[in-house]
Amino acid sequence: QVQLQESGPGLVKPSETLSLTCAVSGYSISSGYYWGWIRQPPGKGLEWIGSIYHSGSTYYNPSLKSRVTISVDTSKNQFSLKLSSVTAADTAVYYCARLYYDILTGSRYDYWGQGTLVTVSS
Amino acid sequence: EIVMTQSPATLSVSPGERATLSCRASQSVSSNLAWYQQKPGQAPRLLIYGASTRATGIPARFSGSGSGTEFTLTISSLQSEDFAVYYCQQYNNWPRFTFGGGTKVEIK
Numbered sequence: 001q002v003q004l005q006e007s008g009p010g011l012v013k014p015s016e017t018l019s020l021t022c023a024v025s026g027y028s029i030s031s032g033y034y035w036g037w038i039r040q041p042p043g044k045g046l047e048w049i050g051s052i053y054h055s056g057s058t059y060y061n062p063s064l065k066s067r068v069t070i071s072v073d074t075s076k077n078q079f080s081l082k083l084s085s086v087t088a089a090d091t092a093v094y095y096c097a098r099l100y101y102d103i104l105t106g107s108r109y110d111y112w113g114q115g116t117l118v119t120v121s122s
Numbered sequence: 123e124i125v126m127t128q129s130p131a132t133l134s135v136s137p138g139e140r141a142t143l144s145c146r147a148s149q150s151v152s153s154n155l156a157w158y159q160q161k162p163g164q165a166p167r168l169l170i171y172g173a174s175t176r177a178t179g180i181p182a183r184f185s186g187s188g189s190g191t192e193f194t195l196t197i198s199s200l201q202s203e204d205f206a207v208y209y210c211q212q213y214n215n216w217p218r219f220t221f222g223g224g225t226k227v228e229i230k
Contacts, residue, residue: 048218059218105171106154108177109158110168112166
């Protein structure tokens with residue numbers, strides 16, 4: 001059973017950097033697939049932040065690209081998100097998820113973490 | 123960016139009735155569309171991928187159809203546990219997989 005668990009500070013000050021980690025169990029990140037971060041502002045919809053492959057190859061949402069860094073640590077079987085220069089607009093529940101892919105059926109986020117609320121406030 | 127538009131925003135349905143949710147893409151996404159269910163305080167749960175294939179463990183009352191730009195999620199007979207928010211997501215435009223705004227299915 002694949003499980004993902006987000007961790008990190010629940011409160012970040014404006015202009016600082018938000019840092020979250022997603023620990024994966026039940027599947028080795030090195031075995032493949034992309035791993036992604038998605039966020040959801042309170043009462044709103046889902047927004048893709050970015051994705052990373054075990055090799056370190058990354059893709060970012062163009063609207064956040066200048067502030068986002070996603071990295072992977074295969075030795076710890078986890079990947080991380082850093083979002084710099086945060087504002088109140090970055091307040092959201094942040095989810096990590098596995099981006100499954102196969103050539104016949106394409107991609108989808110099949111396993112998700114429970115999510116962690118990050119509030120940006122002084 | 124491919125924009126996904128869901129309608130209606132809220133759907134009021136009685137238990138046991140059929141619910142039909144719509145999702146429209148701003149350009150063709152072929153059959154590269156997934157549906158997710160989200161309950162309050164929970165992460166989204168994958169229901170459908172490939173526009174019409176149920177994910178593992180998803181009851182047969184959930185069905186998806188469509189291709190190109192028009193898609194439908196049908197819940198044939200709503201159960202109490204089905205009242206939730208449903209999102210569509212396109213995965214045709216790698217890697218920027220955009221979500222729709224969601225449809226809330228509430229008890230009538």
